[in-house]
Each structure stands twice: as C-alpha cells, then as structure tokens.
Amino acid sequence: MQRNPYNKNKQEAFQAAQQGFENAQGLYETIVSDSANYGHQLKHLKDEVNEAYQQIENALEVASETQRPQLEQFQRDLQNIVQEVNLEE
Template structure:
C-alpha cells in the first residue's frame, strides 16, 4: 500500500507543479514593467514542475505516464514560446 500511495502522491505533486507553471505562464504580461520578475518566477515553476514530473515518472502507471509525458510536452512548448519572445 505505501508504494501505491507514494506513486499517487508523486503524480499529484507533478500534476500540481505543472498546473502552477501553466498558471504562471498565463499570468505573464509581456508589456509589464514587472515582466522580468514574472519570467523568473515562471522559470522557477517550470524547473520545479520538470523535477516533479521526472520523479513521478519513476513509479508512474501507464495512464499516469501518458499524462506526465503530455505535461512535459506542454512545458517544452512554454519554454519555446518564452525563448522565442525574448530573442
């Protein structure tokens, strides 16, 4: 039972981390004077989400793995969007 509980907790932490990163991305206002601070916060959220996802992938079920991999793709798209807007 502890194994399943840890697996579920890892998945939930990854899910929450990804959601927080997505929310931070949606909240960025590119023309804001606070943009640099917002971008730094987003970077921290994305990095934390990646770590949580990688931890959860170690014990994920097939269904969880599919969702976690989708989170990774979504986060990668955010990184690409942000990097494209700063060039």
C-alpha cells in the same frame, strides 16, 4: 486492508507533478497578460518550470501505465511554454 504504500507514493508523486505543471502553466498565462513585471515574472516562471520538470521526473520513476501518458503530456506542454517564452525574449 492496508493500502500499498507504493501505490500511495505513485499517486502522491503524480499529484505533485500535476500541481507543479498547473502552477507553471498558470504563471505563464499571467505573464502573457501582464507585461509590467515581465522580467521578474519570467524568472519566477523559469523557477516554477524547473520545479515542475523535477516533480514530473520523480513521478515518472514510479508512475503507473495510466499515469505515464499524462505526465509525458505535462512535459510536452512545459516544453511549449519554454519555447514560447524564449521566442518572446
């Protein structure tokens, strides 16, 4: 039986969004503990966050009902990161 490519795309989109979120979150945690390169790392974080947002948006377009709440949580968590960083500037 051949797998439905639509379901495969959903899973790949979700995994890309999850990976993008985890990259941004990991970088945020690094920045907080390393102030020496703060300015440079802040720009890198903004790029990662923007990329993660895009991946999440793409995944939401094809997401299953079970994936949607997790993707929306990723968006909220990214928004929290953005707000935390903006407070520190």
